[in-house]
Amino acid sequence: MKNIDSYTHLRGESLFVDDMMIRQDALFGLCFDSPKAHGKITKVDYSKAAALEGVERIFTYKDILGENQIGGIIPDEPLWAEDEVHFWGQPIAFIVATSEAIAKKARALIEIEIEELHVITTAKEAKEKGSFINAPRSFNLGNTSDTFKNCDYVFEGETFSNGQEHLYLETQGCYVEPKENGNIKITSSTQGPTQVQKTAAKVLGIPMHRIEVDVIRLGGGFGGKEDQATPWAVMAAVAVQHLNKPVKYMLNRHDDLRMTGKRHPYSSFFKIGLTKDLKIQGFEVEFLQNSGAAADLSPAIAERTLFHATNSYFIPNVKTTVYSCKTNLPPNTAFRGFGGPQGMFVIESAIAAAADNMGIDKATIQEANLLVENDEFSYGQIATEVQATKAWETAKEKFNLEALQKEVSDYNTQNYQTKKGISVMPIAFGISFTNTPMNHARALIHIYQDGSVGVSTGAVEMGQSVNTKMLQVAQDILGISADLVKLESTNTTRVANTSPSAASSTADLNGKAVEMACNNLIKRLQKVASTLLSKNIESITFQEGAVFIDGYKTALTWEAVIAQAMLERVALTENAHYATPIIHFDKTKEKGHPFAYHVYGTAITTITLDCLRGTYEIDAVDIVHDFGKSMNLGIDIGQVEGALAQGIGWMTMEEIAYDTDGRLLSNALSTYKVPDVFSAAKKVAVVPLETEGNPMAIKKSKAVGEPPLMYGIGSYFAIQHAVKAFNKNHKLQFNAPFTPEKVLMSLYEK
Amino acid sequence: MADVNMHLLSSNTALNGITFKEKTCTIGANTTVTQIAENRKLQTLFPKLNQFLKLVSSEQIRNMGTLGGNFVNASPIGDMSIFFLGLNASITIIDTDKNERTLAFSAFHLDYKKYDLAANEIIKNIAFPIPSSNTFFNFEKVSKRTHLDIASVNSAGRIALQDSTITDAHFATGGVAAVPKYLAKTNAFLIGKELTIATIHAAEAILQSEISPISDVRGTKAYKRLLAKQLFFAHFISLFPTQFQLQNLGTS
């Protein structure tokens, strides 16, 4: 089945926040943000701005009737700064005017004086100065210090991976309308409608039931709208509370880039120990996460870094520690992979360093250490249904790895100006929110009396096609055609207390709830049909819009059963709640079984480097991916390809730059580059790994949102391989992204 | 913008057109990059024209962006500025009283975003001598992303040979100075020299003395210097591949 939005997307008819019909009296909001990264606000003069014709009012923290607090995990972030600012772009006030243009003009008229304080932009400096978000966390397995003594090889090194801008096509935005009796309706481009509702209630000082949040769909989120869609909606809601008029606020691209957080940059220090048989015996890492000026989701992201610090390898002795370092950057936030990619980059770097020092191929070490059944992860979970070796072997065979490697080395002997590089990137990514209490979802299903069906869940459609999957689940169980099923918007009044659409688990959690609700409805309808046909319940199934008896189609239609159910006053609405079984995690011991299952896969990346100009092209990425039993291969392959491109972007050209004053330099699309169609891999092959699938996954179809992003890490090491082929003097560096600049400097390093 | 009165240049047809007269090609300031790319005669004169211009912004921008806009935008890495500096072009400027003056394009950009244009003047056209059969032209651009990105460094160069003696040379490099840089000293040095590895190396040393890149979001100083060198070599490697390769030119 195609993505159910493809028709309207193609015709430009799909509705996003900015397409909403707004009330005639709607006003337009605009955030006034800090022009300095750290300091005391000594004076703000709004008088000129407020006097501008068309400016309705300018809101500050003084107008908040509830709490000036939007921090999710840790309450450490005000909606609007009071007397101090902690990052460049921190919201200070909210201008509401009769047009966006007037609001913009007014913003330029605000005068602010800030007594500047020392600005920290790097995690390293924050660590030195003891500036942290919370206490560090450590995962331990075995004993690394004893192990290193018995290793034949021990290597240490440092890595850096930069941040990444989400660059959702649709910028952050919302439209907020007053309803009667002080109730408020928020339409927001958010991955977390409940988060918006809860935070707005807290800031406005009203109960949650007074606030309705509705989400039609997002023009991309990638984690950037998990927590950081909230402040804009809350600002507009505060204005609506005071003005009793609708307020719309769409951020323009520059404001969005400047004010929102990104993927966390990490500085890390590793130590890896191997024995002669190439087994990794010990691995230590200290991760310094650049969290930005407030916690946001940083502690959870830090945790996931630890969960993925050993990628798809078994290492018997592991010691990993992560520090969430508080700096004066916008609070960094969730981004596809959620700290996992940053963890994996370090182990891959450590293996590359070891291989380089030992004079062997990186892939040899990788292959020798792949996870096998019943291996223990550093956090205590026992790996089961492990596909690491099978994925590796399949990739090796299907894509003829040895021939590719030979091709590359032959090419490199025969060519001077251009060189080729190759790398293999295995992945193992855990599925579930690592915070166990978040692993739940609900679905509300109405069968209308004409037999058509409406499905509401907590899942937010953001291009990942979760609605298509929900539709497939419902349609399959109810045995009706797709056009009888409609996916409703995600709305807090229909499905409440939801977890955000994140952690790759949206389809699993919400799909299981849809499955449960549909099964319950079917049970009732079987009874109705059984009476109508005088057949026993067990013999009845629903397929092809009709009732089947023992697998044979009858003349009784779905619509007739529904009509009869109405007459019999049978409930045609069902609400179901799903909570992932089995999973648990004890943070005091840092042990448990946090993941429902893991997703595996292997990618082979080949690149060609122009050693004259320092530029490169990704020739091919050949992937074997563990989809489980994919319920929609077209959509899932699309997810793999998109995630891969995003991973390649993170590793190659996407370069976030702040100056030492904490001002974002890569503040426009002219200076921040994501891969376009020409710089994506020239060939991407995705072969599904044949497996039984996992019953914890919806229809045994494994989560696919985040894991394939990490295939992109392979591009870094393929480039590194080619650079080394040209310049034997090059000392390996692990400093992502591997931009054309770093490539050229490495090619001509003396 | 919405509040200022605008005077639309695009309706001024006197600024359109690509003409070839005797030994000169003249291109109106309103000409878009696409119009240049699609011009048959220019394609014949520069067989790699399309390949060069594909590196300039994107199809949509090429369809809209004009030469006049690129020159007056005055970016030190403006692709069309570098392209025409490398062609040894001259520009004609016209004022509101229809007085015209012509100057070497290399004299147009004065300092960062400063150029020789009075308030009542606009650029009318740009002209360059049509290359003869012993003249060679090349354009190079490196950016973080190959397409729809602004160069870290770009470079263009035109060189004329009599046997193996350089009779004329016009190299220019962008992103290495406050203005799109016409490499006057390097060019002067090259004229009269034999086209050899030693000459190229000596010229490259002069090139380095002429440029003054700064570190910014498009790259560090050191990178831009290295890239200026590489792209200078790239001209010779691309134009005379049997004589010059990275092996013999680039590892010094």
Ligand SMILES: Cc1cc2nc3c(=O)[nH]c(=O)nc-3n(C[C@H](O)[C@H](O)[C@H](O)COP(=O)(O)OP(=O)(O)OC[C@H]3O[C@@H](n4cnc5c(N)ncnc54)[C@H](O)[C@@H]3O)c2cc1C
């Ligand atoms: C997405 C994007 C990508 C880009 N990529 C590149 C790139 O890869 N390489 C590159 O070099 N540039 C690039 N640019 C810049 C762009 O190519 C130039 O700005 C463009 O050539 C400007 O042309 P225009 O006709 O749009 O000029 P406008 O923007 O309309 O004008 C620019 C200025 O020039 C003045 N002007 C225009 N014509 C004349 C004239 N005849 N006489 C006097 N003044 C005049 C205008 O008044 C204005 O001040 C890019 C721009 C964008 C938006």
